[in-house]
Amino acid sequence: MAKEIGADRLGDLYIDGGKVRRRREWRGLADTMYDYSRWLGIMATLGKFVMKPRNVKAMFRYRWMANYLAVPMMVDRHTQGLRGEYLRICHEEQDLVIKDVAKLLDSLFRGDRRIGNDTEFSKKVVLVDENEMTAVMMGFPTLKCLSRETPSTYVSVLLNQHAAEHYIDVAQEFGLAGDVCPMPEAEAGVSIDDDAPVLGACAIQCNTTCDGSLLGNGVISRRLEKEDGIPVFQLAAPLRHREDDVQEYAAQEIRNAIAFIEKHTGVKWDWKAYFECARRVNYATRCRQEWLEMNRTPWPQVFGSNLALYTETNYMAICGKVPEFERADRRITKLARQAYEKRKMAAKEYRHRAIVWGVQSHFYMDFLVWLLNCWGIVPLTDMLSMVSTRELKEEDTPENRETAIYDMAWLTENMIMRNRTHGGYRVLLDELWEFTQQFNADMVILWEHMSCKALTGMHGMFEDRARDLGIHLVWVDHDLFDPRIISRQGVRDQINNYMRTVMREEPLDPSLEVLHDEESW
Amino acid sequence: MRDLKHLIFFEDLLQEANNRLIQQAQQEGDVCVAYVCENTPEPLLNLPGTFSTRLRAPRTGSMEIGTYYLTSFLCEYTRALLERAVEGGYNFADCIITPDGCSMMNRCVENMELLKALGAGKDKFFFEYMEIPMKSDDNGLNLYKLQCTNHILNPLRDNYGIDVSDAAIRRAVAEHNRVCELIRAIGDFRKEEKPRITGYEFHVITLATYVAPKRMLIPLLEETLEELKTREPDPVNPFRARVMVVGSEVDDIDFIKLVENSGAFVCADRFCYGSLPGRDPIVLNDEEDALTQICRAYMERGQCPRYMNTAKMDARRTYVNAMAKEYGADGIIYEQMKFCDPWAYEKMLGSHILREEFGYPVLAVDRPYAIASSGQMRTRVQAFVESIEIKTIQRGGNNG
Numbered sequence: 012m013a014k015e016i017g018a019d020r021l022g023d024l025y026i027d028g029g030k031v032r033r034r035r036e037w038r039g040l041a042d043t044m045y046d047y048s049r050w051l052g053i054m055a056t057l058g059k060f061v062m063k064p065r066n067v068k069a070m071f072r073y074r075w076m077a078n079y080l081a082v083p084m085m086v087d088r089h090t091q092g093l094r095g096e097y098l099r100i101c102h103e104e105q106d107l108v109i110k111d112v113a114k115l116l117d118s119l120f121r122g123d124r125r126i127g128n129d130t131e132f133s134k135k136v137v138l139v140d141e142n143e144m145t146a147v148m149m150g151f152p153t154l155k156c157l158s159r160e161t162p163s164t165y166v167s168v169l170l171n172q173h174a175a176e177h178y179i180d181v182a183q184e185f186g187l188a189g190d191v192c193p194m195p196e197a198e199a200g201v202s203i204d205d206d207a208p209v210l211g212a213c214a215i216q217c218n219t220t221c222d223g224s225l226l227g228n229g230v231i232s233r234r235l236e237k238e239d240g241i242p243v244f245q246l247a248a249p250l251r252h253r254e255d256d257v258q259e260y261a262a263q264e265i266r267n268a269i270a271f272i273e274k275h276t277g278v279k280w281d282w283k284a285y286f287e288c289a290r291r292v293n294y295a296t297r298c299r300q301e302w303l304e305m306n307r308t309p310w311p312q313v314f315g316s317n318l319a320l321y322t323e324t325n326y327m328a329i330c331g332k333v334p335e336f337e338r339a340d341r342r343i344t345k346l347a348r349q350a351y352e353k354r355k356m357a358a359k360e361y362r363h364r365a366i367v368w369g370v371q372s373h374f375y376m377d378f379l380v381w382l383l384n385c386w387g388i389v390p391l392t393d394m395l396s397m398v399s400t401r402e403l404k405e406e407d408t409p410e411n412r413e414t415a416i417y418d419m420a421w422l423t424e425n426m427i428m429r430n431r432t433h434g435g436y437r438v439l440l441d442e443l444w445e446f447t448q449q450f451n452a453d454m455v456i457l458w459e460h461m462s463c464k465a466l467t468g469m470h471g472m473f474e475d476r477a478r479d480l481g482i483h484l485v486w487v488d489h490d491l492f493d494p495r496i497i498s499r500q501g502v503r504d505q506i507n508n509y510m511r512t513v514m515r516e517e518p519l520d521p522s523l524e525v526l527h528d529e530e531s532w
Numbered sequence: 533m534r535d536l537k538h539l540i541f542f543e544d545l546l547q548e549a550n551n552r553l554i555q556q557a558q559q560e561g562d563v564c565v566a567y568v569c570e571n572t573p574e575p576l577l578n579l580p581g582t583f584s585t586r587l588r589a590p591r592t593g594s595m596e597i598g599t600y601y602l603t604s605f606l607c608e609y610t611r612a613l614l615e616r617a618v619e620g621g622y623n624f625a626d627c628i629i630t631p632d633g634c635s636m637m638n639r640c641v642e643n644m645e646l647l648k649a650l651g652a653g654k655d656k657f658f659f660e661y662m663e664i665p666m667k668s669d670d671n672g673l674n675l676y677k678l679q680c681t682n683h684i685l686n687p688l689r690d691n692y693g694i695d696v697s698d699a700a701i702r703r704a705v706a707e708h709n710r711v712c713e714l715i716r717a718i719g720d721f722r723k724e725e726k727p728r729i730t731g732y733e734f735h736v737i738t739l740a741t742y743v744a745p746k747r748m749l750i751p752l753l754e755e756t757l758e759e760l761k762t763r764e765p766d767p768v769n770p771f772r773a774r775v776m777v778v779g780s781e782v783d784d785i786d787f788i789k790l791v792e793n794s795g796a797f798v799c800a801d802r803f804c805y806g807s808l809p810g811r812d813p814i815v816l817n818d819e820e821d822a823l824t825q826i827c828r829a830y831m832e833r834g835q836c837p838r839y840m841n842t843a844k845m846d847a848r849r850t851y852v853n854a855m856a857k858e859y860g861a862d863g864i865i866y867e868q869m870k871f872c873d874p875w876a877y878e879k880m881l882g883s884h885i886l887r888e889e890f891g892y893p894v895l896a897v898d899r900p901y902a903i904a905s906s907g908q909m910r911t912r913v914q915a916f917v918e919s920i921e922i923k924t925i926q927r928g929g930n931n932g
Binding site: 024085156182185187190191192199216218221222223225226227228229230232233236243245247249251254256257259260263264267301433435436440459461462464465467468469470471472 | 600601603605607608610632634636638639640642643648661662663665666667671672674675678679681730778791837838841842868871873874876877878879880881883884895898927
């Protein structure tokens with residue numbers, strides 16, 4: 012038990028076959044007290060949530076709600092080994108995301124015809140996909156933009172690695188081939204199982220990340236439109252998003268989506284609200300760029316899951332609509348600058364500087380923390396964090412209103428993941444090697460999400476290029492939502508084997524090399 | 533039934549990607565435009581001085597190189613194409629045009645480009661990728677036109693000096709329509725109770741129209757149509773059920789042969805490389821430019837599951853129902869190539885909807901690219917045929 016970074020054997024905290032760890036981590040008095048106070052804060056958020064009878068009712072109606080018992084454990088997994096500013100940055104992000112998800116759940120159940128059945132509230136709700144850029148909602152401040160898939164599948168798997176298995180099985184029992192991406196597969200499974208809240212004036216779906224996602228929406232919209240009577244607009248975002256000759260199409264889709272929402276909610280687009288959101292998006296972009304700038308130096312500060320999970324939420328789901336995230340951006344940047352000035356490190360030794368590319372295993376999001384603690388590999392940035400850095404127009408003028416439509420279209424085209432997995436090989440393949448140079452990385456950790464056709468379709472070219480450039484390329488296979496295919500230890504073993512056999516290195520913390528966490532949340 | 537006079541010739545055309553008619557057309561100076569997806573408007577690839585061939589990889593064996601580059605998780609069609617390209621099997625093509633129809637196809641062609649697997653020794657060779665609409669509406673139509681202009685017409689004009697005027701496009705449509713009318717007329721014989729053409733024969737003929745220069749096929753198709761008018765069907769129908777095959781890419785003639793050898797007559801073909809709706813004529817008027825009309829026809833009739841709006845999704849299933857009725861199908865076989873995401877979902881929903889809402893017996897199967905003589909598939913189709921027969925008996929179909 013030590014205050015110093017890297018002095019503890021973190022693997023000793025695990026119980027073989029247990030759901031939770033043996034005990035909380037001792038981080039020295041100040042950090043432990045801080046961590047504990049934030050833990051209490053999370054419990055307060057959860058307590059406030061369950062105080063409402065409708066939310067308790069939802070716990071019994073929706074199978075996936077049981078996963079939310081694991082919220083504190085999820086935060087603990089991501090704060091492993093962290094001290095000082097890193098610990099605080101992690102809590103700033105995670106606690107805010109938790110509050111946001113709690114609000115989302117509360118809103119969903121308030122309007123849900125089976126639970127709260129607040130029909131007036133439901134009329135102000137626009138449903139969106141889980142993986143959808145919500146730019147098209149930036150000018151509707153009085154409407155609620157809610158995603159049902161975020162809590163039922165996306166967050167659930169972050170909380171409990173086994174959360175999606177039931178829904179994957181449901182979809183396959185219904186006849187879906189087992190080789191599609193398990194994320195839209197699980198979302199389709201929720202819909203087939205009729206296990207999603209039913210509410211909303213209308214829904215906006217989008218061909219988000221892949222063919223599977225596009226097609227999975229068809230299963231969901233069928234129930235929404237034909238059984239629940241909720242009209243659906245399918246927003247088609249062009250795949251070749253870097254090409255000039257698709258931008259007008261993308262912009263028109265945004266115009267059509269806004270018109271659809273106005274028609275079904277009776278609420279008019281508010282330009283003032285839009286430009287305020289655009290200003291916040293720009294601020295978030297500047298902060299992210301500053302963090303990435305730091306990560307190019309020997310003293311990276313906001314990286315790993317601190318960067319990945321937060322960017323995913325802030326960039327796509329929030330998209331400037333929630334002021335709290337701007338305040339969090341400011342606090343995180345302040346902490347990062349503070350640590351950078353003191354040349355602080357998040358682990359006792361940084362052995363390798365890595366770019367993490369591909370689609371991460373969702374059931375093991377804290378893998379990046381493990382990578383640092385076990386092997387001293389610093390995940391400087393990841394594919395999902397390398398999103399648009401374009402400045403949006405902030406001033407409300409007639410010209411800017413027209414440009415704003417194209418800005419929203421650009422953001423929608425450049426949703427997380429699809430901005431790399433689609434748009435031609437340049438954005439996926441060529442730019443990876445540009446980033447390795449910019450970040451002075453000596454290693455690429457390449458997630459091979461086995462059902463992601465757009466990614467695995469470049470497998471051979473990744474290998475050829477890495478060989479040509481002399482960069483260590485470590486493949487990490489996984490099946491995104493399904494740890495039955497490749498377990499967390501299976502994921503770790505791929506790194507362990509590479510580090511021992513190719514790099515001939517010993518781990519920084521050997522207790523983390525093999526963990527029996529198959530049953531863990 | 534007597535063998536069709538040109539069947540062996542058509543079969544022979546399917547034995548090689550670089551078939552004899554392609555070689556002949558190129559010797560005559562025509563530009564060969566390769567493509568890989570049904571969403572690429574065919575008449576625009578068949579302008580005066582050009583002809584199209586949709587890539588296949590006949591007699592595929594090993595796919596090791598394709599699998600190395602694309603992994604074993606991509607569909608075998610794309611892996612087989614890449615393998616064949618790396619072997620130099622498509623070096624006859626003068627350019628390749630592909631839409632981002634599905635991720636796998638896109639990656640397949642991108643790998644061809646990165647590996648410089650096409651265009652050896654051809655200075656004017658080009659790769660073109662195009663965006664295609666995901667919904668059938670005005671916005672989609674505008675996109676389609678722009679993309680066809682930028683990624684088909686302009687590159688053909690700039691690189692090979694091809695006439696891409698409205699008049700040239702109309703000539704191409706006329707030739708395209710002649711082929712479609714002949715295929716339609718030949719296919720109509722499948723509606724007969726005792727069909728005078730098998731599903732296999734029809735598939736071979738249809739497939740040939742996708743891979744060989746159309747102008748050279750027209751006389752052969754005309755002769756085949758005339759021959760069919762007087763062809764005597766077998767006195768005893770050798771088939772026990774009539775099925776419609778619906779689904780993803782099928783360019784493997786053995787698949788249809790296997791289904792028919794298992795007792796099911798393939799009376800209708802709603803799959804990529806099939807005739808429904810791929811061989812529907814495009815009716816042009818004089819008021820609007822031909823490009824717009826072609827794009828609209830492709831967009832509105834398109835049955836590809838990547839079309840994501842509800843109206844199109846519903847229309848896919850009603851189309852299957854309408855065709856099944858028109859061609860007198862007793863049952864429907866939904867097939868998908870393994871690892872095909874779009875058809876994995878469409879097969880799941882379509883098979884439920886056609887069974888539960890439209891009342892058809894449905895078999896849903898996934899299959900490899902080259903099926904050869906798969907015992908598993910044969911067993912499944914045989915069992916399906918038996919189930920159709922049992923249902924017919926239970927309904928009293930046999931004893932009135």
